[in-house]
Amino acid sequence: MTRTRFQDALNFVMRWEGGLADHPNDPGGRTMKGVTQRTYDRWRADNGLPMRDVAQIEDAELEAIYEDGYWSRGRCDRLRAQLDLVQFDTGVNMGPNRAIKILQTSVGASPDGQFGPRTEAACDDCELTPAITCYCDIREGIYRRLAQRPGQNIFLTGWLNRLDDLRAQVGVPGFSPSRSGATERVERLQDLGPNDPLEVWQ
Numbered sequence: 001m002t003r004t005r006f007q008d009a010l011n012f013v014m015r016w017e018g019g020l021a022d023h024p025n026d027p028g029g030r031t032m033k034g035v036t037q038r039t040y041d042r043w044r045a046d047n048g049l050p051m052r053d054v055a056q057i058e059d060a061e062l063e064a065i066y067e068d069g070y071w072s073r074g075r076c077d078r079l080r081a082q083l084d085l086v087q088f089d090t091g092v093n094m095g096p097n098r099a100i101k102i103l104q105t106s107v108g109a110s111p112d113g114q115f116g117p118r119t120e121a122a123c124d125d126c127e128l129t130p131a132i133t134c135y136c137d138i139r140e141g142i143y144r145r146l147a148q149r150p151g152q153n154i155f156l157t158g159w160l161n162r163l164d165d166l167r168a169q170v171g172v173p174g175f176s177p178s179r180s181g182a183t184e185r186v187e188r189l190q191d192l193g194p195n196d197p198l199e200v201w202q
Helices: 002-016 037-046 059-072 083-094 096-107 117-125 128-146 153-170
Strands: none
Touching: 002 059, 002 083, 002 153, 037 059, 059 083, 083 096, 083 128, 083 153, 096 117, 096 128, 128 153
16 A cells, blocks of 8 residues: 555646756756756766766666655655655655655644654654644645746746645545646755755745
């Protein structure tokens, strides 16, 4: 079941992660299907493989990076359906550290970035729809704050389109699936450091 949910979540993410991108204002840098060159370099090094251009990434490598670096690292396998997708997509676009802190904030846990027993219990006990709605609202607030930085406003429409598609996918009230589907790649954000606080989002 968890494996199927990962595949379903990956399918959603791939709707928004296009081919090769290397926009000068993208803080993530050179990226292929949502995997940055830095992430790919690190994964290849960890697996004893020589460095190469992320444009050459193979499907099996792509899946392994997403599963290990985002699904497992974001503890998506410990979350209920729908919340796991929100956590996974956020981790991919905004970084796993930030995603865990948003998750903790949305379920009323302390946003310390550590997914421990208290965070897991808060996720298990929360009312799912209000928690997901709050999670997405936090994500939107962060996007809007980041868009105020020089050179970042051009990404806001893409960020919000992706977020609204996610809201529709998980059943947040007031959002409908896009009839045209995703047609653009959305720029990645640089993750928070483990000890960095979550941005002010309100």
